[in-house]
Each structure stands twice: as structure tokens, then as C-alpha cells.
Amino acid sequence: xxxxxxxxxxxxxxxLMASGGPAMADLKIGVDAGPYPPFASPDPSGKWxxxxxxxxxxxxxxxxxxxxxxxxxxxxxxPALNGKQIDMIVASMTxxxxxxxxxxxxxxxxxxxxxxxxxxxGDKDITPAHLSGKTVGVQASTVHQKYVxxxxxxxxxxxxxxxxxxxxxxxxxxxxxxxxxxDAAALDAFLKTDQGSSCCEMKGMVPEDAEILGGGVGVxxxxxxxxxxxxxxxxxxxxxAAGTFKxxxxxxxxxxxxxxxx
Amino acid sequence: xxxxxTVTIFTILSFGDQGYGDEIARSALMTVQIxxxxxxxxxxxxxxxxxxxxxxxxxxxxxxxxxxxxFRAIPELVLIILLYYSGNAALIAILGMIGVTGVQINGxxxxxxxxxxxxxxxxxxxxxxxxxxxxxxxxxxxxxxxMSPVLRFRRxxxxxxxxxxxxxxxxxxxxATKDSALISIVGFTELSQATKQAGVFVKYIQGNxxxxxxxxxxxxxxxxxxxxxxxxxxxxxxxxxxxxxxxxA
Amino acid sequence: MDWSWFPVxxxxxxxxxxxxxxxxxxxxxxxxxxxxxxxxxxxxxPWWLAWPARAFCTFIRGTPLLVQIWFLYYGLGVLxxxxxxxxxxxxxxxxxxxxxxxxxxxxxSYAGYEGEVMRGAFLAVPKGELEAARAFGMPRFTLLRxxxxxxxxxxxxxxxxxxxxxxLKATPLVSTITVxxxxxxxxxxxxDTLRVYEPLLLVAFIYMCMTFVIVWIFNxxxxxxxxxx
Numbered sequence: 001x002x003x004x005x006x007x008x009x010x011x012x013x014x015x016l017m018a019s020g021g022p023a024m025a026d027l028k029i030g031v032d033a034g035p036y037p038p039f040a041s042p043d044p045s046g047k048w049x050x051x052x053x054x055x056x057x058x059x060x061x062x063x064x065x066x067x068x069x070x071x072x073x074x075x076x077x078x079p080a081l082n083g084k085q086i087d088m089i090v091a092s093m094t095x096x097x098x099x100x101x102x103x104x105x106x107x108x109x110x111x112x113x114x115x116x117x118x119x120x121x122g123d124k125d126i127t128p129a130h131l132s133g134k135t136v137g138v139q140a141s142t143v144h145q146k147y148v149x150x151x152x153x154x155x156x157x158x159x160x161x162x163x164x165x166x167x168x169x170x171x172x173x174x175x176x177x178x179x180x181x182x183d184a185a186a187l188d189a190f191l192k193t194d195q196g197s198s199c200c201e202m203k204g205m206v207p208e209d210a211e212i213l214g215g216g217v218g219v220x221x222x223x224x225x226x227x228x229x230x231x232x233x234x235x236x237x238x239x240x241a242a243g244t245f246k247x248x249x250x251x252x253x254x255x256x257x258x259x260x261x262x
Numbered sequence: 263x264x265x266x267x268t269v270t271i272f273t274i275l276s277f278g279d280q281g282y283g284d285e286i287a288r289s290a291l292m293t294v295q296i297x298x299x300x301x302x303x304x305x306x307x308x309x310x311x312x313x314x315x316x317x318x319x320x321x322x323x324x325x326x327x328x329x330x331x332x333f334r335a336i337p338e339l340v341l342i343i344l345l346y347y348s349g350n351a352a353l354i355a356i357l358g359m360i361g362v363t364g365v366q367i368n369g370x371x372x373x374x375x376x377x378x379x380x381x382x383x384x385x386x387x388x389x390x391x392x393x394x395x396x397x398x399x400x401x402x403x404x405x406x407x408x409m410s411p412v413l414r415f416r417r418x419x420x421x422x423x424x425x426x427x428x429x430x431x432x433x434x435x436x437x438a439t440k441d442s443a444l445i446s447i448v449g450f451t452e453l454s455q456a457t458k459q460a461g462v463f464v465k466y467i468q469g470n471x472x473x474x475x476x477x478x479x480x481x482x483x484x485x486x487x488x489x490x491x492x493x494x495x496x497x498x499x500x501x502x503x504x505x506x507x508x509x510x511a
Numbered sequence: 512m513d514w515s516w517f518p519v520x521x522x523x524x525x526x527x528x529x530x531x532x533x534x535x536x537x538x539x540x541x542x543x544x545x546x547x548x549x550x551x552x553x554x555x556x557p558w559w560l561a562w563p564a565r566a567f568c569t570f571i572r573g574t575p576l577l578v579q580i581w582f583l584y585y586g587l588g589v590l591x592x593x594x595x596x597x598x599x600x601x602x603x604x605x606x607x608x609x610x611x612x613x614x615x616x617x618x619x620s621y622a623g624y625e626g627e628v629m630r631g632a633f634l635a636v637p638k639g640e641l642e643a644a645r646a647f648g649m650p651r652f653t654l655l656r657x658x659x660x661x662x663x664x665x666x667x668x669x670x671x672x673x674x675x676x677x678x679l680k681a682t683p684l685v686s687t688i689t690v691x692x693x694x695x696x697x698x699x700x701x702x703d704t705l706r707v708y709e710p711l712l713l714v715a716f717i718y719m720c721m722t723f724v725i726v727w728i729f730n731x732x733x734x735x736x737x738x739x740x
Contacts (some may be wrong), residue, residue, distance in 0.1 A: 031456060033446075033451065033459070034458070034459070034462070035459050035462050035463055037462075037463065041459070041462065041463045042285070042459050042460070042463060042465065044281055044282055044285075045458075046284070046285050046288075069453075070369075071451055071459075072449060073446075073448055075698070075701070075702075076343075076346075076347065076448050078349075078705075079347050079350075079707055082351075083347070083350035083351055083354060084350075084354060085369050085372075085528050095637075098705065100704075101705070102705060108669065117584070140698060141701070141702040145702060146703075149703070160689045161689065161699070161702070162689060163447075163687060166462045167585060170471065170474070170585055170589050171589075171689075173471065173589065173592075174471075174588060174589040174592050175590070175592045175603075175607070176588075176606075176607045176608075176609075194470070195465070195471060197471070199592075206412075228489065261490075293708070307719070332719060335676070335718065335719040335723065336680070336715045336718050336719050336722075337680035337681070337682070337683045337694075337718055338680060339683045339684060339694065340683060340694065340711065340714060340715045340718060341715070343711060344708075344712070344715060347707055347711075348708060348710070365515035375662055401626045436572070436573070439575070440574075440575035440576065440577075441575075442575075443575035443576060443577045444575075444684075445580060446577070447687070454575065454577060454578050454581070458581070471589045471590065472590065474585055474586055474589065475582070475586035475587065475590065477588075478578060478582040478585070478586045479582065479586070481578050482570070482574045482578050482579070482582060485573060485574045485575060485578065486569070486570060486573040486574055488573075489572070489573035490569070490573060
């Protein structure tokens, strides 16, 4: 059965070469694979679209680089950056001191307050004491998870973590959660959908905690890529000066009023 | 279901720009590609491992025993995550020491290698058992003829062990296909991840969580199609391998 | 390698381990109970029972467990609130928790695989014994209870160790539907401390130990049972 062994070797070799490909000069931009509408999600034609994707396009135009959207699992996005599978993180990642231990951040490119949404019952009390005995959902490895662990869990709330924000929203709509906490922008967009508006309402913004909730969303870069960091910061400033942010936000009326840009 | 909803589903599933049909087909192809390549990598490792276990030195056998025992005792999900992250970091470190920097590791290749290594542990055991099932007389006759070990392996051992191995190998291919879904946990856009993304986006646009169910159902059906095809293929392979052999009573 | 997090998270690791074991035992228990009729239906049932059983096994064995779990929890599970009045009923605390979906998904999965094994086991019982029983005028259910089922199960017992290990290796997938099993706790440690490898290595080691313990337990059991052919 020579057929078997040779065939196996040949097939493997061809396939490996085919999937190897040339070393690319494109910048690979990591985005959250579990889509994060309206910031980044794939449309029916397979292209990734959203506020953040348009920002990324503007950024790359300024940097004069070709960028490739690389969906990556959120939990593995920092290891992927440090492991050189992606070159930048543009995934609504909040700048925090904790994360700065492993990666560098650019200046912020948008900021949004943190909000809680919950069932439609008119009850707007969101103090930790009131949340005792209730279930709060957050996306794993986010600043929101740290926040609820610090403020709501000790007060007696049950915390459930999800791999994507959408799964948390789903469970809230399904009634498996009492509250969900995340960026106001993303939650607001969810509340404007059919599903969101029928099940849930905005409860309010949580009290600030700069250490945990950080200072805005920035581009994540490897600590050794200092030259790239400077170029990215310059590019962000240029994009801001050109008024591009207003143009992008204008296309996403859901986000009006909930996000701040440079 | 109202007519409008049915029409919407057809549009959403269609190929081309309006529908997710082509994304799903492409990711299904990706899944098949990953599964087949990982399976082949595993098969090669398994061949080497089985031969090593049966004819190798004590050191070789010891290492292989540890490999198969450990890799079959730990859940695939844990192994995949562990190997994927540590493998990448280790490779970068090793390449860095040699002085090669700026190398981008193809993520797809990494996933295939990781899955292949996991498969290899199981393949080693299946192939080893199959080789041990070959009637000893055949091997002895080959040795008596003065066949070199390589020739013996190529002409006698390999063809003779395949019929015994096919049921196990068929099962392992199904495992490879199902494990490829686990790759989505480290972020790959293969079939289960692609349908999840599509489902989320459509649900977001259409506002109906039923679409998520529809897309998961589609993913399940595609996997079912892949596994049923593979079952047919392996059944055909077994029939071919067993040509000329007496049928089992 | 930094293990400073270990004492802090030790209680959570224990609780995660416990949840893993509970899910393992419950899913195998319910799965086996389901597997017997599924196997029997395929071995001896009329076509309208055999065919759904066959379809069930083919579906379970042909689709990834991950997709099955997501399908149940995020697919079917979110449809429940659409049923009016369900939130107030007694079922709600169950439909709310990922844990029950995990047990359900793993039980169905085990039933699918084990059903196929039981089918083979029922068919492998020597026909002579069944015919003898029938010749004695034994009613069908007694025949099943006294001859067919025990003989079939005895064939299956040696494979049980392997099946348990396989089921154990399937359990980490439930961490994707908010269940805090051992893998879920690992995820939490990773999120809190940003440590990637140490928790993974520890959890891998624990799973490996559990596998060895399971194999050892079944070895002891097999030695206790007299091997009568």
C-alpha cells in the first residue's frame, strides 16, 4: 500500500505549504471574535463592520499600513498579542494599570461610562446593598468583572461570567440574570434592539472607580514596540484633528451621547 | 411560521453578499481542512509512536508511554489551550534564542499542530494495538527473507495493520472533527465560531433570539454531514482493505 | 512560575472540583438509564422505536459536544422566557442555572454513545439463552430482566472505566456556559490574576490525577467481581 504513505506525506506537505503563506507585512489587528455590536461584528458578506472597525481603517490610513482584521477570542487576546499572532489590539480594551503590566496602551480613542441594565421593573436602585441576592452578568476578563467582584459580590450578589458580552445580554433577556454591567455604549445599543427594548431597561451608571474602570479605551501594543506606539499615538491625534471621530459616530446614531472621543 | 420569516431565513442563508451561506460554507471547509490535516499529523505521529513503543529502546518506550498516558488523561480542551499558548510562547523564545525575530507564526498551522499532537497520543495506541494484531508469522516470514526493517514496515506491517486499525481510525477522525470545534475557544473562526458570529449579528439585526437557535442547528447539521460522509469513507476503506480476507464469522 | 495565588483560590478550586465530580456522576447516571432503552429499541424494537433511537445516536455522535451544549443553553434556553408564566413557576430556578443544562447536555451525550454500545451488547448476548428462556414460556419482560439485560450489562462493564474517563474529559466544556467547574475556576483565576500557565498546568494535573484514580477504582471493582464466563 505505497499509496497510503506517499499520499499522506504529499498531502500533508502541500497543505502545510499552502496554509503557511508568505510572511506578511500587514498589521494584524486583533478584535473580539465573539462579536461586539455596534463596535465590531461581521456582516453577511463576511466583512467586519462597526464603529471600531471604521476607527481602525482611519488609523491604518494615517499609519500608511495595510491592516488585517483578526478575530481572536477575548480571553486569549493579550497572549495572542504577546505571542505575535496579532500586532495590535483594537477591541474596546480599557486602559488599566493591571493590563499595563503585560502590554502597552496608546492614548485613548474613546471613553464611555459604565452602566447597569436589568429587567423592566422600574427599580432604579443600584447600590450594592440593593443588589444583594441578585445575579449580575459580566464578560470575563473585563474591567466590569473586576468592578462587580469588588463592589457587588461582597454585598451578596451572585456573579456570572460569560465569554462574550452578547452571551451576557442573551442571558439577561432570557431572565437568567437580574442585571448586566458593561460599557454604556454597548449596552445602549443592545437596549435599542427589539430584543433589548422589550426585555430590559437602563438602570443607571455605576459610581466611578478610576483604578478599576480605567481611563478610556486604547489600542493595545506589545511592550517592545515603542516605535509603533508613538506612530499610533500620532495617528490617533491626527484622526481626532481631522474630525473623523465625529464622522464615524455620526454613522452610528445608537452611540450618540454615550461615547466621548478625543 | 409566517411567510415573511421564512423568506428572511432564506435570504440570510443564501450565498453571496446578502446571506451567510457562503461564510458558513467557507468555515465548514476550514473545519474540514483543520480536521483532516490535524488527523494526518496525528497519524504520522501515531505511526512513529507505535513503532517506537514496539521496537524502541527503554528510553524511547518510556518517553512514549508518558506521552500517551499524559495526553490521554487530560481533557482535550485543557491540552489545546495549554499547548496553543505555551507552544507559541516557547517557539518564539526558541527562535529568539537563535536570533530569528519578527517571525509570525501562522495561527492556523499552530492550531493544526496542536490538534495533531493531541490526536497523536490516541493514534499511537490504536496503531500499536493494530500492529500487535498482525499474525506473527507474517513478520517472521519477512524477517526470514532478509527484508530490511524499513521495507518490512512499508510492505508488510503497514498494509497488514490497516484493516485492524480502521474502526479505531474512523473513530479518531470523528474526534478530530469534534475537537476542531474546541479550537474556537482559542479564537479561531471555524464552523462553530462562524455560525455563532453569524447568529449573533443576525439576532442583533432581526431582534429575534430564535435566529441563534437556527444557526446552531445549521452548525450541527453541517457537522453531521461531515461525520456521515467520513463514516461512509471509512466503511469503503475497510471494504477495500479487507479484500481477499475471509469474512469474520 | 508564580504560585502565590494558590492559597487564595484553594477553596474555589475545591468547589470547582466538586462540581466537576457531581456533573460527572449525575450525567453518567442519567445517561446510562437513558442508554438502556435506546440500545434495546435498536436491538429488538419495532421500527418506529428503533429509528428515532438510531437517529438520536447518530446525531449525538456526529456533532461536537460543544455545539450541543451551546445549542441547549444559548439556543433553546433563551426561548423559555417567551413562554408566558414560566418565570413564576417552580421550574424557573432550574431553567435559570447553567448547571442543569450542563448535566442535561452531558447526559444526552453519554446516552448517545452508550446507547450504541448497549445496542451491540444486547445483540451480542448468545441467542441460545434467549431462545431457551422463551421455550420455557418466560414472559417477555421477565426475560429482559433476568437474562438479556444482566448479560448485556456484564459485557459492557469492562469498558466502563474508559467511558468514565472519556466523560470526565468532556466536562470542562461546561465552563463555557457559566458553570463554575474546575475549568471555570481556572478561568476565574486567569481573569483575576492574569496568570495563564500556572492555573492551566495545575488543572491539567488535577484532571490527570482524577483519571488515574478512576482507573484504579475500576480495577479494584473488577477484581472484586468474580470473572464467570
